[in-house]
Amino acid sequence: MPSEAELRLRERLSKLGGMKLLRGTKLTGELARLQEQLDHLRADPTAEEIWRSVELARHQDRPYTLDYVERIFDDFFELHGDRGRADDHALVTGIGKLDGRTVVLVGHQKGRDLKERTRRNFGMAYPEGYRKAMRAMALADRHGFPLVTMIDTPGAYPGVAAEQHGQGGAIARSQAVMTRLSIPTVACVIGEGGSGGAVAIAVADRVLMQENAIYSVISPEGCAAILWRDAGEARKAAAAFKPDAAHCLELGIVDAIVAEPEGGAQEDPDAAARLLEQGILAALGDVEGLDPDERRRRRRAKYRAMGVLASA
């Protein structure tokens, strides 16, 4: 008996196959990938599996953006500063070569040891970080370089100075910039996709999610504190709002899941990087051949359609 998730994914597949507007693009690649994922998806992840994803997404040895950058990109040159007032170390930007083409990278960055964690502010960016991201996006658009983003943040930093410097507006504007870009864009959720701070750099033609990454509207602890009035109920909260990759794929929020090595990306960062590179190249391949206006139109149409209404 196929699960409801499987049925919905099958329905999605059949729709993709029948869609006129996708003909002539590399739809076959997309279909094959979805089919492959469908074959792996036997049932809805259980509460335990969802919580395991939360733990793996936050694992202290999980590869971070720069771990992937050094494995995937050649000749990476980091760009610093928002040209306004600061350089935010929680969010890195730069230019590098990916499989022969120049691309721009924007990604959250966490730290490994205590000193580095503090310097990176645990991957929680200030508005300055998002302004640096927007600067890098504008640069990419100006020169026609594809944009690759890597999402790994507990959330945008909730601090007094962050608010004073316009956190909400910076997150809104960064998304607005991404909806307008004419270049190909690929976003990869590689760890924690925490709320507004994550979606700020995740509005893309193709959104990928690693197998054990999470993507959510609020942290499990935050949700538990509000709805259960007890942050200790984080497991229950996570099981309720389903931040795991399988559910995000099923809901149409992400376009593909990138497999990780057995046991999680931290077990074999080199293998994880190879898989992520394959995923990024395939996703770029899907959209690179499109006319820029058509690509933007499709990107906007994708987000326009997001949401589920009760059938009247």
Place this chain on the structure above:
Amino acid sequence: MSSGPGRVDVEVESKRPEEPAGKAHPNTCPGCGSHYRDDELEKTLRVCPQCGHHFPVRSRERIAQLVDGDSFDEEDADLRSADPLGFFDLRPYTERLVEAEMTTGLGDAIVCGSAAIESSPCRLAVMDFSFMGGSMGSVVGEKFVRACERSAEESVPLVSVSASGGARMQEGILALMQLPKTIVAIDELHDAGGAFFSVLTHPTTGGVLASFASLGDVVLAEPGALMSFAGPRVVAQTTREKLPDDFGRAESNFRFGHLDAIVSRADLRPTLGRLLRLFP
């Protein structure tokens, strides 16, 4: 504690009075502690005549305060939320939705339609904090997007009045996706040459501030309105920083350059009328 990259901070003064201690009279103004009568408060647009404290206003009353006579024509009132996650916390989401509809008489946390303000036609999207804290889920997103699309079709400006705690947790990641969804709609409205005025009222926080509410061609706020991405309690707990007394308030945001103007409730209708005439 950490004050961000570069550490340029601004000290602010405290001007808010102490909360009255003990058992307060139910009709006590939180701004000055004076007592008010409900019928009087309604006549003053729910602004305290003593100290100017702005009390919350429900969506229908807000619309009546802003538009010409009975010019408001509501649309998409029949849209309702689904429960895509089968969400259940202490109670099922579907039950919370039904209860919110019963107590507010609204289908969801936003009321949209066409209207005229000082004889200028416009589209209105007014949020209602009484419906699940004004949270934005699929219905709020969809209704806002349709309002943008109709504004673009008819070449009339869109006015939004926000009051929201943020994205609706019960719709999970789909609620988060209403941020880019509404932003795409504003972008298309702008591409079509349309104007968008955003009015922030108390409180406008989280996902609504981090999406359409911040993207107005002109952004206004009511006095004292909290408009922060993270709420004061979250900031205090996470950072253990001492919060300035006007943390996240309209006045602080105005000083830091995030607002075009703070407009008192009595001036809101004439101000929107002026703006509508300036964007023909």
